[in-house]
Amino acid sequence: MASENVPWWDIALAVALLLGSVAVLLRVGGRIYIGGLLQHGGIVKARAALRNARLGGMS
Numbered sequence: 001m002a003s004e005n006v007p008w009w010d011i012a013l014a015v016a017l018l019l020g021s022v023a024v025l026l027r028v029g030g031r032i033y034i035g036g037l038l039q040h041g042g043i044v045k046a047r048a049a050l051r052n053a054r055l056g057g058m059s
Helices: 008-037 046-055
Strands: none
Touching: 008 046
């Protein structure tokens, strides 16, 4: 954008992809965090945390 003209739809697409990826990452990260809270002590792997979040009934 600094060196040449960029179509408006290109900028809108980039913003939409950015917001979509942020939303997905926040949702997945939140599920891993919630699943990790259900474990007491030790290191929790991401797969186990996701399983714990799903089994715990939290979304």
